[in-house]
Amino acid sequence: MTVGNPTTDAAPGATATGAAVEIDQVAVRFRTKKKDTTALRDVTLRIAPGEFVAIVGASGCGKSTLLKLVSGLLRPSSGQVRLDGEDVRGPRRDIGYVFQRAALLEWRSARRNILLQAEMRRLPKAQARARVDELIAMTGLTGFEDAYPNELSGGMQQRVALCRALLHRPPVLLMDEPFGALDALTREQMNVELRRIWRETGTTVLLVTHSIAEAVYLADRVIVMTPRPGTVAEVIDVDLPAERDYGRTMSDPVFARVTGRIRDLLGATTSAD
């Protein structure tokens, strides 16, 4: 069990196969009363431990479905999903999940919202509290520990959700458009902080986003998906330095080239549809 073990931070998810997440020939079909829809088809991905991977694509191309598969909240219609070398058969505990809406409990303060993770997992109390203090400092929530969600701005609420997702030091962090509801400035700021937090924790991150700039600034690799039925159009390596100053990255020629390529792909795939 990797939960709460500080040593897993260095190389989480390292296994015989060497991948943190493996998605193999996966298809997802939804059956409703009226018709069958294929959300995903023929998706194959391999994500190395400690990697930051962003997934971009048009709305409804199955990006979120992909995260649900990795977390085990959804079973694929065909194909295989492996997390940490193990077949995903049901909801996985060794992940952290951040949704677009912070999904905080209104009746709990920021601190107690983060602690929910520890309570559900029945982690030792003292250890959990120390970890919460650490995360609060890391995400810049100091001074807001006792505020209730309705007293927090959208950015602050997402910080709380991020802390909650990181509490148990998950080897894999799944983020489903976490900053989609934030204003542009707060979003940039959160990007910078997420990048820093990721480098501090060494967690494998899978980020679904609508923002091309966000994807390129944050990720090592960007997966571009086609519209429904979603499949991988292209995987683009982002050859930017590990240390990424926001302003300088934005004006970096590599950044311009990669975002341009993604924009072409997304434009091309939508017009061809």
Added chain:
Amino acid sequence: MAAQSTIEQPGRTSPPDRPTPAARRPARPGAAALRFASRTWRPAAVLAAILVLWWVVTAAELVKPYLVPSPSATFDVVRAQPGYFAHHTWITTYETVLGFVIAIAVGVLSAVVMVYSPTVEKSLYPLLLFAQVIPKIAIAPLFVVWLGFGLSPKVVVAVLMAFFPIVISTVTGLKSIDPEMLQLSATMGAGPAQTFRKIRFPAALPHLFAGLKVAATMAVTGAVVGEFVGANEGLGYVILQANGNLDTPTLFAGLVVMSLLGVVLFVVVELLEHLLLPWHASRRTDATTTTM
């Protein structure tokens, strides 16, 4: 750009969009009293106006005194025999509260079962509706036949009256949980019991309390209906007796006490809600909805 500096400063604590944690509870007790006064003076004034109107109508003898007694005559009745009223009020209160508590237990429990089992829901819902649409006054005599003149038929009618709004509100509350919350809970490895206790039930409380407020007033009606049908004590009995004797002051006194009982029960539920759900949107200082 503000964001640039953060790379070099892990643990930075002051983002520019920082809101001030609003004062959740009033800072000074005087402020609380002032707020209470500003909230209560309106209903108090309306109540006073009604009393004055009542007094004017009877004092000017616009209506015959044996039809509508004066306020003072009504209060004199209570003052003349406080023990008598205290006893019968206590009986009705006891029946009401007992019925209310049983209705909460049974109502919440069946709501939970219905939410977790669609089969139970489908089979139980029509039955519930049936039990609700039957006029309680019509089946109350049956309970007297079955259960006698004692406490139980009144409690049963009170339970029947209060049960329905509790079930409906709890089912609605439990069902309106954000599905993402449930998914989140699953990724935390929480079992159904943990999810229910820490997420689903607390999230349903605002709905539940809305139902409880309706149910509280229904429970009083239920108890009194039960007393009407067959009783030798309780406020329903007092009213029925007074009616038979054309003793309108006692009848009015009974009505007033009965209404007070309902209002007190309602206020108790509101206070409980206030204590348990200080976080709810309807309780925020910027929200203006108040019920009292």
